[in-house]
Amino acid sequence: xxxxxxxxxxxxxxxxxxxxxxxxxxxxxxxxxxxxxxxxxxxxxxxxxxxxxxxxxxxxxxxxxxxxxxxxxxxxxxxxxxxxxxxxxxxxxxxxxxxxxxxxxxxxxxxxxxxxxxxxxxxxxxxxxxxxxxxxxxxxxxxxxxxxxxxxxx
Amino acid sequence: xxxxxxxxxxxxxxxxxxxxxxxxxxxxxxxxxxxxxxxxxxxxxxxxxxxxxxxxxxxxxxxxxxxxxxxxxxxxxxxxxxxxxxxxxxxxxxxxxxxxxxxxxxxxxxxxxxxxxxxxxxxxxxxxxxxxxxxxxxxxxxxxxxxxxxxxxxxxxxxxxxxxxxxxxxxxxxxxxxxxxxxxxxxxxxxxxxxxxxxxxxxxxxxxxxxxxxxxxxxxxxxxxxxxxxxxxxxxxxxxxxxxxxxxxxxxxxxxxxxxxxxxxxxxxxxxxxxxxxxxxxxxxxxxxxxxxxxxxxxxxxxxxxxxxxxxxxxxxxxxxxxxxxxxxxxxxxxxxxxxxxxxxxxxxxxxxxxxxxxxxxxxxxxxxxxxxxxxxxxxxxxxxxxxxxxxxxxxxxxxxxxxxxxxxxxxxxxxxxxxxxxxxxxxxxxxxxxxxxxxxxxxxxxxxxxxxxxxxxxxxxxxxxxxxxxxxxxxxxxxxxxxxxxxxxxxxxxxxxxxxxxxxxxxxxxxxxxxxxxxxxxxxxxxxxxxxxxxxxxxxxxxxxxxxxxxxxxxxxxxxxxxxxxxxxxxxxxxxxxxxxxxxxxxxxxxxxxxxxxxxxxxxxxxxxxxxxxxxxxxxxxxxxxxxxxxxxxxxxxxxxxxxxxxxxxxxxxxxxxxxxxxxxxxxxxxxxxxxxxxxxxxxxxxxxxxxxxxxxxxxxxxxxxxxxxxxxxxxxxxxxxxxxxx
Numbered sequence: 001x002x003x004x005x006x007x008x009x010x011x012x013x014x015x016x017x018x019x020x021x022x023x024x025x026x027x028x029x030x031x032x033x034x035x036x037x038x039x040x041x042x043x044x045x046x047x048x049x050x051x052x053x054x055x056x057x058x059x060x061x062x063x064x065x066x067x068x069x070x071x072x073x074x075x076x077x078x079x080x081x082x083x084x085x086x087x088x089x090x091x092x093x094x095x096x097x098x099x100x101x102x103x104x105x106x107x108x109x110x111x112x113x114x115x116x117x118x119x120x121x122x123x124x125x126x127x128x129x130x131x132x133x134x135x136x137x138x139x140x141x142x143x144x145x146x147x148x149x150x151x152x153x154x
Numbered sequence: 155x156x157x158x159x160x161x162x163x164x165x166x167x168x169x170x171x172x173x174x175x176x177x178x179x180x181x182x183x184x185x186x187x188x189x190x191x192x193x194x195x196x197x198x199x200x201x202x203x204x205x206x207x208x209x210x211x212x213x214x215x216x217x218x219x220x221x222x223x224x225x226x227x228x229x230x231x232x233x234x235x236x237x238x239x240x241x242x243x244x245x246x247x248x249x250x251x252x253x254x255x256x257x258x259x260x261x262x263x264x265x266x267x268x269x270x271x272x273x274x275x276x277x278x279x280x281x282x283x284x285x286x287x288x289x290x291x292x293x294x295x296x297x298x299x300x301x302x303x304x305x306x307x308x309x310x311x312x313x314x315x316x317x318x319x320x321x322x323x324x325x326x327x328x329x330x331x332x333x334x335x336x337x338x339x340x341x342x343x344x345x346x347x348x349x350x351x352x353x354x355x356x357x358x359x360x361x362x363x364x365x366x367x368x369x370x371x372x373x374x375x376x377x378x379x380x381x382x383x384x385x386x387x388x389x390x391x392x393x394x395x396x397x398x399x400x401x402x403x404x405x406x407x408x409x410x411x412x413x414x415x416x417x418x419x420x421x422x423x424x425x426x427x428x429x430x431x432x433x434x435x436x437x438x439x440x441x442x443x444x445x446x447x448x449x450x451x452x453x454x455x456x457x458x459x460x461x462x463x464x465x466x467x468x469x470x471x472x473x474x475x476x477x478x479x480x481x482x483x484x485x486x487x488x489x490x491x492x493x494x495x496x497x498x499x500x501x502x503x504x505x506x507x508x509x510x511x512x513x514x515x516x517x518x519x520x521x522x523x524x525x526x527x528x529x530x531x532x533x534x535x536x537x538x539x540x541x542x543x544x545x546x547x548x549x550x551x552x553x554x555x556x557x558x559x560x561x562x563x564x565x566x567x568x569x570x571x572x573x574x575x576x577x578x579x580x581x582x583x584x585x586x587x588x589x590x591x592x593x594x595x596x597x598x599x600x601x602x603x604x605x606x607x608x609x610x611x612x613x614x615x616x617x618x619x620x621x622x623x624x625x626x627x628x629x630x631x632x633x634x635x636x637x638x639x640x641x642x643x644x645x646x647x648x649x650x651x652x653x654x655x656x657x658x659x660x661x662x663x664x665x666x667x668x669x670x671x672x673x674x675x676x677x678x679x680x681x682x683x684x685x686x687x688x689x690x691x692x693x694x695x696x697x698x699x700x701x702x703x704x705x706x707x708x709x710x711x712x713x714x715x716x717x718x719x720x721x722x723x724x725x726x727x728x729x730x731x732x733x734x735x736x737x738x739x740x741x742x743x744x745x746x747x748x749x750x751x752x753x754x755x756x757x758x759x760x761x762x763x764x765x766x767x768x769x770x771x772x773x774x775x776x777x778x779x780x781x782x783x784x785x786x787x788x789x790x791x792x793x794x795x796x797x798x799x800x801x802x803x804x805x806x807x808x809x810x811x812x813x814x815x816x817x818x819x820x821x822x823x824x825x826x827x828x829x830x831x832x833x834x835x836x837x838x839x840x841x842x843x844x845x846x847x848x849x850x851x852x853x854x855x856x857x858x859x860x861x862x863x864x865x866x867x868x869x870x871x872x873x874x875x876x877x878x879x880x881x882x
Contacts (some may be wrong), residue, residue, distance in 0.1 A: 030605065030628075032598035033829050037789050040815070084606055137791035144592040144599075152313030153608040 003111045004063035007056045010104040011049050014127075017097050018045035024090050027080025031087060033141075041134055045101075048127045055120050084149040088142060095138045102131040167201040168403035171377055171538075180373065180537040180765070187762070198373050200397055204257035207264040208237060208245035217244065221683035222747065224670045225259065226266030226322070226663035229352075229545040230372075230391050231672015233751055234259050236267050236664050236683040243267045243664055243684055252750045254372055254676050260392040267664030267683065273646055275659035276688020286647075286657060291689065291699070294656050298613075299703035301639045305611055306339065312589065316343035316600045316609040319558050320617030321351070321547030322645075324668030324680065326723035327693040328549065328558035329730065330715065331615070334697060336557060337581045338706035338714055342589035343609060346559040347617050348550045349597040350624070350836055354512035355543035356554050356561075357833035358521030360782045362529070363807050364775035365565050365735040366554055369528075369767040370504065370540025371753070372674050375401060377538030378408050380500035382493075383424070384435070384524050385510020386414035391544065391673075394506075399423070409496045413438065414510060426493045431484040433515035437814040439523030441479030442494050444471040446530055451498030456532030460771030462801060463809035467526065470811045482814060497527060502538025509546070515817035518832040519787040522810040529807050535769035545673050552671035555736045556727060560594040560834070564734040565781045568593055569795055572778065580730055582708035596834040597623070605632045613641040615693060616660065620649040624836045643696055660693050661686035667720040668694065669746065675753040675763070677738065679746035694720060735767075735774050735781075768807075775803035787812050790831035 025038035080090050105128040112120040172180070179187060179194050206214070220235035223246075233252035237245035246264055250257035278294035279286040305314040317335050319328065335344040348356070356366045363369065375381070375397045389395045401408055402423070412424035413435070421427040430438050446452055447468060457464050476494070480487035497503065505528060511520045521543060533539035545551055557563030566573035568590040578585035595603070601619070603609040605628070612633070623629050633640055633653045642654035645662045665686040671677050686692070691699075698715060706714035717723045721743050731738040731754070740756035741763070753763030774780055783798035785791060787810055801808075817837075829836055 030602060032596075032602055033790070033831065033834060036829060037831050040788065084603075084608065133786050133789060133791055136786065136793070137789040140790065140792045144595075147591055148313050148603055148608055151310035152603075153606065 001059065001062040003108070003115060004056055004059040006104060006108050006111065007052055007059060010101060010108060010124075010127075011052045011056060013097065013101045013104060014045045014049040014052070017094070017101060018042045018049065020094055020097055021045065023080055024094065027082075027090065028087055037137065041137070044130055044134075048101075048130065051123045051127070055117075055123065058120075059115075084145065084153045088145050088149045091138055091142045091145070095135065095142070098131055098134045098138065102128065102135065105131060165203060166403055167203050167400050169199050169201055169376075169400055170405035171379070171401070172199050177377055177537045180377065181769070183760070183762075183764070183769075198253070198256070198376050200256050200376055200400065202250045202256045204248050204250050205259045205261075206245065206247040207259070207261055212237070212239065212244045219683075220247065221664070221681050222249070223267065223664055223680045223683065224548070224672070224678040224751075225263050226548050227260060227262045228391060229548055229550050229673045230254060230394055231548075231670065231674070231676045231678055231751060232259050232263065232393050233678055234263055234266075238683050241684055249750075252678075253753075254672060254674070254678075254751060255393045258393045258396060267662070274662075274687045274690065275645060275647060275651075275657065276690060278659060278689065279654075279657040281655045286652070286654070291691075294658060295696075295699055295703055298641050298656055298700060301611055302339070302704060312339055312341040313343070313603075313608060314610045315339050315341050315613075316595070316604065316611070317341075317345075317558075317613045317615070318597060318600060318617055318619060319344070319346040319553065319615045321347055321549045321553075322616035322663065323549050323553070323558070323693050324666065324670060324720070325549075325552040325556060325677075325727060326668045326720045327697060328553045329556040329563065329727040330694055330697045330701075330717070330723055332557035332563050333581065333715060333726075334701055334704075334706065336563070336588055337577075337583050338701060338704060340587045340589055342592065343595045343600050343603065344558060344560075345595060345597040345600055346553050347547065347597075347619075347622060348545070348553050348559045349834060350622065351547050352512065352543075352545035352550050352554075353560065353596075353835040354517045354521055354830055354833040355507065355545055357518045357785075357830075357835075358507075358525060359543055360780075361518065361784060361787070361808060361810055361832070362522050362525035363768065363773045364780040364782075364803070366561070366781060367565070367735055367754075367767055368542050368551075368674050369534050370542055370674060371765045372397065373765065374502075374504045374538050374540025378500075378502045378504040378540070379406070379538070380409045380411070380496050380503045382411040382413075382497065382503060382505045382524075382527075383420055383508065384413050384505060384520075385508035385512065385514070386412070386416055386418045386420055387508055387510070388412075388506055389419045390508075391506075395420075408504070409500065411493045411496055426489060426496065428483070428485050428489055428493060431482070433817040434483040434814070435511055435514055435520035436516045436523065436812060437474055437479045437482040438485075438490065439520060439527070440471045440474035440811070440814065441476045441483075441490050442497060443467065443523070443526060443530065443811075444474045444479075445476060445491060445494030446498050446527070447471065449494070449498050451494075452530045453532035456771060457530060457809075460532075460773070460806050461529050461809050462803060462806050463811070467809045467811040470813060473813075497531070502536075503528065503531065503533045504538065504540045504542075506542040506544055508544050512833075512835060513837050515837065516787075516812065516815065517830040517835060517837060519810065519812045522787065525807070526809050526811065529809060532771070535766050535771065537766075540766070542673060548670055548672075551673060551675070552669070555671065555731070557594075560596050561781070562588075562590070562594070564730045565736055566734065567781050567783065569783050569792075570778070570780075577730075581714065582710060582712070583714070584709065598625075598829070598834070598836070601629055601632055604638055605635075607635075607637050610637055611639045611641070613643070614650055614654075615643040618644070618648040618650045620653070643693060645690070658696055659686075659688065659690035660696065661690050665690075666692035666694065669720075669724060669743075671754070672751065675736075675767075676751035677741055677746065677754060677763075678751040679743060681747075692720075694723060735779070771807075772805045773803075773807040774805075775807060776805055777803070784808070785832045787832055788815070790834075 021042035225232040232255040233249035248257040476487040476490040642651040643658040737755040756763035
């Protein structure tokens with residue numbers, strides 16, 4: 001059984017995501033609309049990671065840590081870059097990070113179905129719903145920023 | 155300055171609600187109303203009381219001419235006449251025939267029309283060797299046009315030019331500016347001071363009902379049996395407030411609820427005053443809805459037929475019994491229950507949502523909850539059931555409609571290709587040239603792009619962002635920067651104008667013709683009362699001059715801007731508004747001249763404007779009509795067309811509901827500047843600094859209204875002060 005590996009993967013990604021939202025907020029202090037939303041989403045990611053913890057404990061006894069496939073965890077976000085293009089690239093990285101959480105959620109939901117674990121299913125579906133909005137927000141923000149960053153700025 | 159409410163204490167005009175037959179008649183469309191027998195009193199029963207404010211030593215006999223105009227100090231649209239003697243403005247008088255004010259005006263309106271005092275700009279100026287020096291119009295306008303053309307040359311030129319406009323421009327001027335920006339320069343970078351005034355009102359109306367525009371009419375105050383004021387300072391809209399007070403003094407007075415964190419005048423008048431803790435409007439609203447549902451006070455048939463989202467609303471508000479909300483909001487649960495009792499038992503509810511909601515945590519969400527209350531109780535589209543998402547600036551409503559702030563002209567949806575095509579056909583330009591890859595750029599983003607150096611020409615008209623925007627120190631340093639060409643068009647050498655490369659002297663209120671749309675959709679005509687001083691010109695003439703020099707052309711090589719004066723600009727705007735929720739096609743200067751203001755929508759066949767929107771529960775949410783495909787209220791994420799179509803709104807209104815989330819401020823992370831994610835309105839940006847009217851008459855009341863969304867009581871004007879995000 002490898003469910004705990006995937007749960008840990010998601011937990012780690014969500015923790016990284018929470019930190020990335022905070023970092024973007026700090027790295028782009030002059031972007032007028034980033035503060036509130038990034039802070040809110042950081043809290044949301046941290047809460048999601050917390051919801052998962054009991055399930056990691058639930059499935060750990062059946063999972064050997066040695067069995068975890070190598071390179072399951074890949075850092076996708078490595079600090080902010082300045083300027084309009086930098087913001088776009090940072091949000092782009094964040095988008096990939098959220099996508100990773102999103103697909104991990106989807107896989108864990110499948111796993112939860114297989115494990116007949118309604119409680120876990122409920123939690124990852126809730127996470128999935130919130131991640132979908134995060135993706136939508138990132139997409140919205142990036143789409144607005146792209147024309148100016150790619151075509152106008154020198 | 156006299157305190158108006160106190161002054162008129164002896165001249166109160168109490169009145170009662172009209173009878174059932176009158177109410178029935180008032181609910182009929184204009185055409186049918188005309189056919190009714192004359193013994194049915196069709197007018198508003200609010201008595202006429204003409205207020206006159208003349209300069210000291212001037213009597214009515216001295217006045218040479220009374221020139222039709224409208225209030226310049228706020229958005230209510232109080233019609234007035236300007237008294238002129240020997241080419242000078244010597245006073246104002248309310249217009250008795252007008253549907254909005256029945257002759258009453260606010261004493262501050264005396265300061266509305268601009269004065270030709272010595273401080274006025276009388277000549278264009280241009281920066282030479284670091285100093286502003288006077289020049290002629292050709293020199294100034296050529297410099298602006300030359301710089302524009304240089305910037306527009308290379309690819310992405312559209313993104314190098316931005317516009318920021320304010321609350322003193324007339325409808326014709328805002329529409330002309332919108333066409334220059336959106337089809338001439340083809341830039342999305344156009345916004346205005348409505349962003350810090352009433353962007354949340356517009357966002358909430360769009361989110362719930364599909365389009366901007368106040369559903370109610372001021373005559374709803376005559377019919378209502380309950381008034382709810384959400385967020386303080388109704389007393390600021392003094393004439394509407396007097397109408398409410400007069401009802402309260404007459405027979406069968408309406409009950410009154412005030413949600414107000416301060417102990418203001420409104421709070422003293424109200425039967426139930428809820429002094430909620432700042433930033434907790436959403437849990438209060440959720441608790442009120444909880445009580446309506448628990449007490450079976452919901453109009454189930456209306457909700458089923460005309461709304462979407464009731465099940466989700468029930469699920470969310472279930473967690474907000476008054477006891478819980480009382481803890482969060484810091485008010486006794488019994489008061490919340492009392493307010494819910496009034497809201498649940500009244501038959502005709504008038505609500506006004508005010509800045510206390512717009513400038514607070516979860517702003518758009520909280521404003522949407524007020525819309526929800528009206529939807530749950532079926533309180534829309536009939537006499538006495540009115541809803542006002544109030545606005546601050548006199549030009550706020552038409553600035554939003556015409557696309558001079560963050561919208562496309564005619565309340566069109568930038569995500570709807572058909573709407574963009576309509577504009578392209580109207581202007582005879584390539585649809586691809588109209589920026590529609592995202593929403594129009596909001597104000598702080600425009601200044602951010604200027605700060606980053608990608609916007610290199612910024613044209614500020616009728617606004618003083620160095621004083622009125624949050625982050626004043628940063629705004630100033632952006633405007634001071636070498637690489638930015640700053641054009642400022644104003645009456646005075648404002649703080650912003652001092653930083654300009656070119657200063658253009660403009661005509662003020664009363665010095666130029668045009669129309670103004672008030673908060674309840676009443677369109678009023680302003681005639682020119684006096685000439686502007688020196689070489690100052692009407693803002694419309696400045697924009698038209700620029701369009702000529704830029705030689706903007708349509709697809710067939712004809713001039714893009716085909717109009718030449720206010721009336722022809724109004725006709726052009728009518729064509730743009732045709733078929734949209736804000737249809738002006740039945741309104742002409744001739745109809746507005748002499749009589750009362752006329753409400754939109756008004757088509758030539760109807761003859762009368764529609765008194766209320768959404769009669770019969772039909773909303774502007776059809777996917778082909780709506781102004782927006784919607785946002786997530788917590789983040790501002792756009793849902794997009796596909797998701798909107800899946801909701802199958804088909805004319806039903808949306809019940810948006812959210813859980814309470816403490817503000818970021820409460821997280822304890824310093825005191826950051828925070829923006830509502832949907833409306834992009836600043837929230838923690840306003841500090842109140844006293845500016846006495848004695849110190850301010852030079853600025854004119856329109857400029858007072860410009861600063862922070864309307865002058866406050868006791869001559870205290872909110873002036874936004876800078877805050878440092880770096881400290882976060």
